[in-house]
Amino acid sequence: MKTQALVIRSYGRRFVVEIDGTEYSATTRGKRVDYAVGDVVDVTVQNAEQVVIEGAQPRQTLLYRQDEWKTKIIAANVSRVLLVTAAVPSPSEELVGRCLIACEAEGISPVILVNKSDLPETAAWLAKLELYRELGYPVVPVSALEGADAVRPLLEGHTSVLVGQSGMGKSTLTNALLPEACARVGDISSALDSGRHTTTNATLYHLDAVSQLIDSPGLQAFGLAHIAATDFIHYFPEMRALIGHCRFHNCTHRNEPGCAVKDAAAAGKIAPQRLALLQKLISASGQVPA
Numbered sequence: 001m002k003t004q005a006l007v008i009r010s011y012g013r014r015f016v017v018e019i020d021g022t023e024y025s026a027t028t029r030g031k032r033v034d035y036a037v038g039d040v041v042d043v044t045v046q047n048a049e050q051v052v053i054e055g056a057q058p059r060q061t062l063l064y065r066q067d068e069w070k071t072k073i074i075a076a077n078v079s080r081v082l083l084v085t086a087a088v089p090s091p092s093e094e095l096v097g098r099c100l101i102a103c104e105a106e107g108i109s110p111v112i113l114v115n116k117s118d119l120p121e122t123a124a125w126l127a128k129l130e131l132y133r134e135l136g137y138p139v140v141p142v143s144a145l146e147g148a149d150a151v152r153p154l155l156e157g158h159t160s161v162l163v164g165q166s167g168m169g170k171s172t173l174t175n176a177l178l179p180e181a182c183a184r185v186g187d188i189s190s191a192l193d194s195g196r197h198t199t200t201n202a203t204l205y206h207l208d209a210v211s212q213l214i215d216s217p218g219l220q221a222f223g224l225a226h227i228a229a230t231d232f233i234h235y236f237p238e239m240r241a242l243i244g245h246c247r248f249h250n251c252t253h254r255n256e257p258g259c260a261v262k263d264a265a266a267a268g269k270i271a272p273q274r275l276a277l278l279q280k281l282i283s284a285s286g287q288v289p290a
């Protein structure tokens with residue numbers, strides 16, 4: 001029987017999909033394995049436990065990161081990214097900036113969750129993140145240990161994904177947010193989890209009839225090699241009005257005279273770390289802007 005299914009768990013090469021609330025273990029045809037949690041896929045049902053994925057329906061959004069060599073899909077069809085940060089252990093502001101750019105590039109609305117608000121170290125980290133609130137990104141303090149209720153209203157009607165460095169509290173948040181009945185992982189997932197070489201890439205949970213939450217594994221870097229050098233500036237909201245105002249159309253905003261972006265930074269209108277990130281992304285892209 002052929003039908004459609006939702007990918008709810010990814011192990012890299014194997015998947016768990018859901019059809020009408022029932023989980024199936026899924027393999028793919030041939031070498032194609034680039035399916036992601038959140039994908040709606042066409043499947044052939046083989047028996048009560050197994051399906052084969054034949055292909056994917058077009059995606060509304062695809063959140064992924066890419067270094068020089070490798071693409072890492074985070075999730076498909078998400079409408080909201082919850083960027084989970086915390087004052088401990090050692091948050092990276094650059095990672096926050098990069099994740100925001102990935103969201104902007106895909107047209108997904110990001111929210112910065114500042115977890116562990118119960119810790120005294122949080123105040124200083126919140127002060128640093130004030131810049132991002134000024135740029136228009138919601139910055140929401142929360143304590144997963146104390147209940148995570150501040151997050152609930154953000155999830156209604158969305159497929160949301162938790163993204164962030166290891167140890168920031170994504171799993172703790174997920175557990176705090178899940179309705180009691182969903183907290184346990186289904187039988188198929190448990191069976192695959194206990195197998196060999198099963199790196200879980202992400203898991204989708206149903207919060208209610210219209211809201212889904214995807215937990216993704218911790219990341220240490222956020223490669224943006226899929227974005228063209230000249231496109232980066234479009235994803236910095238504070239720089240958009242300056243596009244086309246540099247003297248050179250292929251300005252790298254580094255050493256060129258008449259650079260509108262550097263002038264704005266010198267006048268205090270653009271934060272130094274934002275200019276530095278733009279310059280770094282353009283250099284790292286290795287592409288000479290056309």
Ligand SMILES: Nc1nc2c(ncn2[C@@H]2O[C@H](COP(=O)(O)OP(=O)(O)OP(=O)(O)O)[C@@H](O)[C@H]2O)c(=O)[nH]1
Binds near residue numbers: 216
């Ligand atoms: N004080 C405090 N500690 C928290 C809070 N949320 C999580 N933690 C702790 O932070 C540590 C990491 O939490 P996890 O939920 O495992 O973090 P994670 O982001 O899922 O980490 P990865 O699985 O490596 O991606 C654990 O020791 C949690 O108990 C919080 O709100 N307050």
Ligand SMILES: [Zn+2]
Binds near residue numbers: 246247252254256260
């Ligand atoms: Zn410039």
